[in-house]
Amino acid sequence: METDDGMVISEGRVKLLKLIAETGSLNKAAKAMELSYQKAWKLVDVSNKSAKHPLIETQVGGNKGGGTVLTPYGKSLIDAFEKINANCWEFLDTEFKKYEL
Template identity: 45%
Template sequence: MKDLLPDTTSYRVNGRLWIEGPTDRFLGIGRLELLQHIKVQGSISKAAQAMSMSYKRAWELVSSMNAQAREPLVSTQTGGQRGGGAVLTPTGEQALAEFEAMQARFRAFMEQETARLLA
């Protein structure tokens, strides 16, 4: 492959990986990052802001994930101390960890393929 590319070093293998159910996407890199931000920020709106994503979209993603899992990944509260907030449930923590690991394996796969590209 390298012999048909002009500048071999500037090309690389890239991709996206996700878990999908019968109807919708369940978990992808975007949703993963959203979960990570929610874990840190403790709120959907703060997480959305930090990713420069609209609150509406962030809420829709959370809603979609919660609807598809056996138990919600994110637990939300309206009103209260800081106006409300959102935290990861144990289920959410588990999903986060496992999909992070899957993503890591995927990154390794892509690096291997990139290396093969230039070999």
């Protein structure tokens, strides 16, 4: 899913966002996907700028350090992407059967 401003969300970005939600950390999510922190940040930053609302929020410092959390909009975008993706595969399966491909 993309806009004129750039890529909003893709399967890889969904995976990254889910790992952020799970770990509470962009750094940990990046490591789990074997991405550099810089690459992961760039992916999320482009998505944040391209979407209608931010997908993540960062929290700075404190005794336990900062963190990264998904926004409610980020969670809803993941849900929408997964539903659309599932429906696309069902449609394609049905079409392939029609043409015996």
